[in-house]
Amino acid sequence: MIVPRHRVVIVGGGNAGISLAAKLLRGGCPDVALVDPNEVHHYRPLLSYVAGGAATLDDLRRPQADLVPVDVHWYEDRVRAVDPVASTVHLAGGRSLVYGDLVLCPGSEVDWDAVPGMAEAVATPHASTSYLPEHAPDTWDMLSVLTTGRVVFAISDRHVPCSPVGLKPLFLAADHWRATGVLDALTVDLLVEGSRLAGTAQADEELRLAADAYGVRVRTGTAVERVDPVARRLDLRSRVGTETLTYDALYLAPPHRAPTWVAASGLASEGSDGFVDVDPLTLRHRTYPRVWALGDVATVETSPSGGALRKQVPVVAHNIPASRAGVPLRHYDGYTVAPVTTSRSELLLAEHDREGHAEPTIPFPDLARPRRSLYVFDRYVEPQIYWHRLLRGKVS
Ligand SMILES: Cc1cc2nc3c(=O)[nH]c(=O)nc-3n(C[C@H](O)[C@H](O)[C@H](O)COP(=O)(O)OP(=O)(O)OC[C@H]3O[C@@H](n4cnc5c(N)ncnc54)[C@H](O)[C@@H]3O)c2cc1C
Structure with missing residues (x-):
């Protein structure tokens, strides 16, 4: 041949x-x-x-x-x-x-083996991820109907593509919960495996402020080690040791390989x-x-x-x-960027180089601050530039 x-x-x-x-x-x-x-x-x-x-x-x-x-x-x-x-x-x-x-x-690709129980969990209506097209719509189905209970967002730092964008579903949902009057009845936990919510100190600070405004409890340096999809329980590992946390809804930005x-x-x-x-x-x-x-x-x-x-x-x-x-x-x-929504109308950019130093595309205005124009750009203009x-x- x-x-x-x-x-x-x-x-x-x-x-x-x-x-x-x-x-x-x-x-x-x-x-x-x-x-x-x-x-x-x-x-x-x-x-x-x-x-x-x-x-x-x-x-x-x-x-x-x-x-x-x-x-x-x-x-x-x-x-x-x-x-x-x-x-x-x-x-x-x-x-x-x-x-x-x-x-x-x-x-x-998603490394389902990295966290035992993760694959079984996303097969239930109580856990989901935006990282696969077949699960992304289920994520909103799961989040949008919540009126009470604990929702956990877990963001791995193991080779996740553009990992801070795992916060987008959180902030879009939190804005929705606030608008529909259920935010105060929900306990929202954000577990981030890395030390920051995004790659620059400024974006990290802005995102923590935004999370705080919704009452989200933020923990960095915390990894999910195992998911029990029947008991709806997570085994967590952090600097202080191991612990468990139960959930009513679980969002995962899963490890990749x-x-x-x-x-x-x-x-x-x-x-x-x-x-x-x-x-x-x-x-x-x-x-x-x-x-x-x-x-x-x-x-x-x-x-x-x-x-x-x-x-x-x-x-x-x-x-x-x-x-x-x-x-x-x-x-x-080494330039990279993560666009992160802080509500259903605002977004910031975490742009940085290999060393984590800010590397803004334009010097003014400050794009690491949440802006309406950036939301419109990321949601509507950027896809057209892509195609x-x-x-x-x-x-x-
Ligand atoms: C949920 C999500 C949100 C994201 N949000 C953003 C964002 O807001 N901004 C941003 O900058 N980045 C974002 N990213 C990251 C961005 O999408 C990726 O960094 C980018 O798609 C990487 O491009 P790639 O071509 O390397 O891989 P991919 O886009 O994954 O393409 C890989 C291709 O390789 C093909 N392939 C796989 N295996 C084989 C094989 N064995 N043989 C032949 N072909 C194969 C696949 O079919 C696929 O077409 C996001 C990613 C995800 C998953």
Whole structure:
């Protein structure tokens, strides 16, 4: 059987893969192939709004066939392994592809094994997550009908894409509870595994103020270790030890992991939890120079987000031909962003670099303060930029 060969093979047609394919074509790359099994593309940031009752799944879904650039060779299949020594990708359907350059962007996936009982819990009406399209609408069904009892929001810091956005359903729901007069009858606990609610000190402070205004009890440095979906009980671990907490409703921003074939293909390093071992500056693999990675699957030493991809995509699109031509490679500075609603009409941006220093896109006004204009931008304008500019490779 003749094995097809492509100048560039991209694995994953999500935010990173489609944007990069379009950008490479615009830059004159003559032969780009994309591997992705999904017929439907999701604009994932709107999942938080679905979970908060402010969007529907129809708002965030598009046929993948409308988004893959026409000059890209699309393999509707799933990668099951990579042989980086033979420069070959093996697909689940049995075919193989040979690449000149390989770009890995298959994202990450929910790690159901990380917290025993979590999968069973989200199968009940008392627990849910915004992190999967099949559960996001259930989250609002669960939250919107609450009139009494304890609701717990638990945000992991283990590779969760854009983890502070897990607070969006909380604040959208809290505003709804206040408007419908039930907020005082609810006990709302927020458990955050990391030390901050968002990546900058200022955004952390703003979000704590907002939580306080709704009477939300905030605990950082607290992880869910086990869920008992029958007793509706959580085992928690924090610096002070272990404890249990019961719930009537549970929202989870669950731990994520890399696809297992990444490590099995020898593309992860020790201590990277199976994520692709790239130089965080050039996004080039540390061992295999013709392999690149970006997006949620790459070890870039900063919080993964769609906003981070606005910077990563142009870097990889430049570095692939630059490395062939022997000209200097560009660097990704570690910029990332988390847009967090503080009500059903206001939102702030936590924008920062790899070290957690604020890195605002514009110096004025202060976007780390909740603003109406930012809510409108994030909910309504940003999706249009995504469909019509980012996925078309038009952002430099
Ligand atoms: C609920 C939620 C809310 C978010 N909110 C925001 C936000 O407000 N702002 C923000 O900046 N970021 C946000 N993010 C993060 C952002 O969506 C991700 O960082 C971004 O989608 C990562 O892009 P990616 O291309 O790396 O991965 P993905 O978008 O996950 O795409 C991965 C693609 O790879 C494909 N794939 C997987 N395995 C294989 C395989 N074996 N073979 C071939 N293809 C494969 C999948 O089908 C998918 O199309 C949010 C994420 C979630 C889940």
